[in-house]
Amino acid sequence: MDTRWAIFGTGGISAKFVSGLRHAKGAKPQLVVSRSAESGRRFAQAFGIPEVAEGYDSVTAASPFDVAYIATPPSEHARHAIACIEAGKAVLIEKPFASSVAEARRIADAARAQGVFCMEAMWTRFNPAARRLRDLIRDGAIGEVRQAHGAFCFTNKPDAANTSFDPQRGGGALAQLGVYPISLLHWLFGAPEGVEAFGRIGDTGVEEDAAISLRFAGGAVATVNTSLRALGDNGLRIGGTHGSIAFEGPIFRPYGVRVQRMAPRRKGSDTGLGRKALLREQGLPQKLSQWHGLLTRSGKVDRQLFAGNGYHYQVEEVGRCLAAGLQESPEMTLADSIAVMETMDTVRERIGGQGK
Ligand SMILES: NC(=O)c1ccc[n+]([C@@H]2O[C@H](COP(=O)([O-])OP(=O)(O)OC[C@H]3O[C@@H](n4cnc5c(N)ncnc54)[C@H](OP(=O)(O)O)[C@@H]3O)[C@@H](O)[C@H]2O)c1
The missing domain is CATH 3.40.50.720 (NAD(P)-binding Rossmann-like Domain)
Structure with a gap:
């Protein structure tokens, strides 16, 4: 049934x-x-x-x-x-x-x-692109993870009648948007050990902008931007010793991952004085490189198209858990929801005293 x-x-x-x-x-x-x-x-x-x-x-x-x-x-x-x-x-x-x-x-x-x-x-955890991104990181596709950046920022007219701008109803950039990159980073790397943030409180009393820094066990660091008042890149990118991996498409509904691999460079091996190096700095090669950059994008795209509007994956997860007699999803545990709220409360504490 x-x-x-x-x-x-x-x-x-x-x-x-x-x-x-x-x-x-x-x-x-x-x-x-x-x-x-x-x-x-x-x-x-x-x-x-x-x-x-x-x-x-x-x-x-x-x-x-x-x-x-x-x-x-x-x-x-x-x-x-x-x-x-x-x-x-x-x-x-x-x-x-x-x-x-x-x-x-x-x-x-x-x-x-x-x-x-x-x-x-947290429907994005069940999106096929998010799962692929996590698998590739776990398989070592980009080496040791050291950096990450996530953003979810849209520009809206401040409106106290709207939940997003109403502190009484739990509004604010973090609750509405910032929770997505924060939750994805928790899912990938666990709860952060360190949380710092700058932000700006709007006239209705909610944080409208925040720039957050996180430090995870093992030393990886991340930044998160969220805003109710400014448009952002709205992506997720993870950087490692052997490359980077990023969502293709917006953080809330990605449809692929872009992997760019790069072996660590030996710094100082290029003196800049060789014939090739000197030629590279001339106007024509620079112009060609700009056009190449404009017409192509680096990295390989692993397409992970979602079905429907993407909201049903979480419903299927609930169905799977109920059929297995589970009281929690292993992908979105209660402890994890609490830890995400802890991070968000810490960010709000940091921002609270900073004013408008
Ligand atoms: N997953 C996503 O993509 C996504 C996107 C947007 C929002 N959300 C989340 O979904 C939740 C609802 O967001 P929303 O933007 O739809 O919120 P909303 O428009 O402010 O409220 C949703 C509905 O809640 C009911 N409601 C119950 N008590 C209310 C109260 N005191 N004030 C206002 N409405 C009340 C109303 O329905 P009735 O009039 O029928 O009672 C209202 O239409 C939030 O937690 C939000 O963060 C998720």
């Missing part, structure tokens, strides 16, 4: 998620839960979902679903998720897992106490 999903919240991400759910095997949307019956019905009609529940408190053990997808603002995640968990329902909770590490721990404790499956909907 198909796993029956309840959709909590009728915002834009719920619509994308339900569109994606269609591509998942063994899953169907059964119920929409909304603050208002009218918006619940509108959403249910748009996607052919059979049932609607009015009010997030209306959910009980008898409600007709197996897994709740919690897509309400971050400030509501703990309340809505714990209510479902206490009703014995499995939960998939949108990122960020909660609005603080204390809330994240409360959700995890409730899930463990009830023996109920619980996972953060």
Whole structure:
């Protein structure tokens, strides 16, 4: 029998998620839960979902679903998720897992106490390109990892009515966007040992920009940029002693990886005085090299196209875990969601005193 999903919240991400759910095997949307019956019905009609529940408190053990997808603002995640968990329902909770590490721990404790499956909907971890990137790094494709950079920055008009800019609902660049590169770096290298950050708080009281430095066990270092007010490169790149590997496509929905290999150079072996070296510095070779750079890009692309809109991979992971009787996904554990929240809380602490 198909796993029956309840959709909590009728915002834009719920619509994308339900569109994606269609591509998942063994899953169907059964119920929409909304603050208002009218918006619940509108959403249910748009996607052919059979049932609607009015009010997030209306959910009980008898409600007709197996897994709740919690897509309400971050400030509501703990309340809505714990209510479902206490009703014995499995939960998939949108990122960020909660609005603080204390809330994240409360959700995890409730899930463990009830023996109920619980996972953060960090869908990018289940994207084929992300998995390929991790496998290539593990296989030593770029040697010893020493550097990484991730960015997720978009430009928006500040608007206190929007969750992204509302501190009460858990907004801010970190919660909305920065959590993606931070979570991917945790997934690849574990929780960082050191966290430093600079940032800027906007008029509505949320951090609108942040530049973060992370240091991992073993010495690898990373930078993360996130912004609600500026556009960024929105990529992920990992640098090692024998090359680099980067997402092809945006960090939230990559469709391949680009691998550039390079053996370590022996510094100082080029005096710059040889005939070839001197010729290389002339105008014509420089012009040719610029055109070559503009017309070609270095590295080899390993295409990893995602199916549907990419949201169903996490749904299939939930299905796999439930079938195996697991209470956590090995790819997105509760400890990991808590550790990501710890990193985010530290960044917010660092930025908090820095002003506008
Ligand atoms: N994975 C992704 O790609 C992705 C993308 C965007 C956002 N997200 C995450 O998804 C979650 C929801 O994001 P969103 O942008 O859709 O949020 P939103 O538009 O602010 O809220 C989503 C829905 O939550 C319900 N809701 C419940 N309590 C609410 C309250 N106090 N204030 C406002 N709405 C409330 C509303 O539905 P009803 O009116 O039906 O109750 C609303 O439409 C967040 O955790 C966000 O970080 C994930």
